[in-house]
Amino acid sequence: MEIIKYNVDGTVERFKAHLVAQGNYQEFGVDxxxxxxxxxxxxxxxxxxxxxxxxxxxxxxxDVRTAFLN
Incomplete structure (x- = not known):
């Protein structure tokens, strides 16, 4: 998943990405x-x-500076 964060004026502030392996198979509270x-x-x-x-x-x-929290 890739997310692009924008500044107020519309310019690109930074790019965020994280990897989800088979996230579509996971069910909340089950597995x-x-x-x-x-x-x-x-x-x-x-x-x-x-x-x-x-x-x-x-x-x-x-080096991965921070975890993808949101």
Whole structure:
């Protein structure tokens, strides 16, 4: 889902986006226990970095400043 926030004068202030995986299948109060936020284990991250180092890959970092609250 993508949302464009506009200033009062009509110019674009910022873009907001968030990913919803199969959100159309979720029913309120029925299957809310199946919703989770996937987080990588530290060991998996270390393994990915080690393999990237061995293969001489470039690493790109991304930072998500805030959660999509509305």
């Amino acid at each position: 809310c226990d199946e919703v989770y936020a996937p987080v990588a284990r530290f060991e998996s991250l270390r393994l990915a970095l080690a393999v990237g180092t061995i293969l001489d890959c470039h690493i790109h970092q991304n």
